[in-house]
Amino acid sequence: MSKYECPCDYVYDPAEGDYENGIEAGTAFEDLPDSWVCPLCGAEKEFFEKLD
Amino acid sequence: MFKPVEIAPGIYSVGCRDWDIRDFHGYSTYEGTSYNAFLILDEKNVLIDTVKKEFAQELLDNISKIIDPSDIDVVISNHTEMDHSGALTAVMERIGKEKTVLCSKMGLKNLNSHFPGKLNLRAVDNGEELNLGKRTLAFMETKMLHWPDSMFTYVKEDKILFSSDAFGQHYAGDCAFDDEIGDKVMDHAAKYYANILLNYSSRVQTLLKSVQESGLEIGMICPDHGVIWRDNPGAIIARYDEWSKQDGVKKAVIIFDTMWKSTATMAREVAKGIESRDVHVRLMNTRKCHRSDIMTEVLDAKALVVGSPTLNNGIFPVVADVLTYIKGLKPQNRMAAAFGSYGWSGESVKILNREFEAMKMDVIHEGLKIQYVPDEADLEKCFVMGQAIADKILDAC
Ligand SMILES: [Fe+2]
Ligand SMILES: [Fe+2]
Ligand SMILES: [Zn+2]
Numbered sequence: 001m002s003k004y005e006c007p008c009d010y011v012y013d014p015a016e017g018d019y020e021n022g023i024e025a026g027t028a029f030e031d032l033p034d035s036w037v038c039p040l041c042g043a044e045k046e047f048f049e050k051l052d
Numbered sequence: 053m054f055k056p057v058e059i060a061p062g063i064y065s066v067g068c069r070d071w072d073i074r075d076f077h078g079y080s081t082y083e084g085t086s087y088n089a090f091l092i093l094d095e096k097n098v099l100i101d102t103v104k105k106e107f108a109q110e111l112l113d114n115i116s117k118i119i120d121p122s123d124i125d126v127v128i129s130n131h132t133e134m135d136h137s138g139a140l141t142a143v144m145e146r147i148g149k150e151k152t153v154l155c156s157k158m159g160l161k162n163l164n165s166h167f168p169g170k171l172n173l174r175a176v177d178n179g180e181e182l183n184l185g186k187r188t189l190a191f192m193e194t195k196m197l198h199w200p201d202s203m204f205t206y207v208k209e210d211k212i213l214f215s216s217d218a219f220g221q222h223y224a225g226d227c228a229f230d231d232e233i234g235d236k237v238m239d240h241a242a243k244y245y246a247n248i249l250l251n252y253s254s255r256v257q258t259l260l261k262s263v264q265e266s267g268l269e270i271g272m273i274c275p276d277h278g279v280i281w282r283d284n285p286g287a288i289i290a291r292y293d294e295w296s297k298q299d300g301v302k303k304a305v306i307i308f309d310t311m312w313k314s315t316a317t318m319a320r321e322v323a324k325g326i327e328s329r330d331v332h333v334r335l336m337n338t339r340k341c342h343r344s345d346i347m348t349e350v351l352d353a354k355a356l357v358v359g360s361p362t363l364n365n366g367i368f369p370v371v372a373d374v375l376t377y378i379k380g381l382k383p384q385n386r387m388a389a390a391f392g393s394y395g396w397s398g399e400s401v402k403i404l405n406r407e408f409e410a411m412k413m414d415v416i417h418e419g420l421k422i423q424y425v426p427d428e429a430d431l432e433k434c435f436v437m438g439q440a441i442a443d444k445i446l447d448a449c
Binding site for chain 2: 007008009010040041042
């Protein structure tokens, strides 16, 4: 599973998830609900870029 | 200011006052603002932040009253936004283009997009220190307070925090310090928090906790706008804690617009109902109050009540303007309710309720719509609605 980076520098790491916003560890970026936004700046998923 | 102010031995405030700005990207600045910059004299001389582009010469003149600008060794950019970086390239021409500009990792990216290839930038790490001779600077990454590039610079020996936009106020009077300006500083600081930082409240909480845990001693806070907190920096830290928690006080803000005074009449009755329960209420006409002043009132209000007539099957444009603005600043833990008059179709209440849900507000009343002109019975309904809103507020606070 890949990490994804927000333009604000936040990195979504599927190994960690986003606990504070109800996203369990092990959740792939692709499986995040469309309502999920960057916990740091509020940007929607479409603005994230895949890291390799 | 037109002359530097020594804020601690060898440390000067050298920025500029924008006396007559009244609209700061849509934020009403009735007392102007200032773009603060700071000069530290040591074995290495340092300039922290610059000013808006058109004030470059004034900044250089201020610095020249203390040292020759070319004697500055290092420049620090705590924040990329143009009110603090606009003068950077012009100032570097005078200081020396080859000299280092220190910034955060995101600052490097963002300054490069603003001034491609023009600056000798170096990114510092969170917690990195820089020895100036007698003093040591420490850099703290403060991402999204309020831009990705934002950082603070701390002088360890003097216990001074250079906090970029955080703890700032848009104020350009002749006071330089909190103890000179007096109580009104908190009104300016509240407006600043509500309009610039509210949406990053969880970051503020994280910051305050990490400051507390690290035991960082703060003797003075120097923001990039307004006065310096030298007398009581603890006071603004306590207020930031309060504002960022967003528990809310016993207060409702009613914002409304009106076509033929029906919705205005309803607003008054709703306000009377709220007031009858000894809950504070602010009545704000969206075409008479500036959106940034409305936001300041929303800051600590437990409930947002919105009144809009139905116009062309929608809500009033200025109400939509203010709601868009409020929505972006993401107030948390709020209650909401809607009302409005209508002629033949009455969509406004339904639309407002949808907006509240999108803002994750707790809709505490189904809403009240009244055709054309409210009669006695309708006014009673408005009053009762106000009482119901107040009761919910009292239950929650
Ligand atoms: Fe800023
Ligand atoms: Fe600023
Ligand atoms: Zn982000």
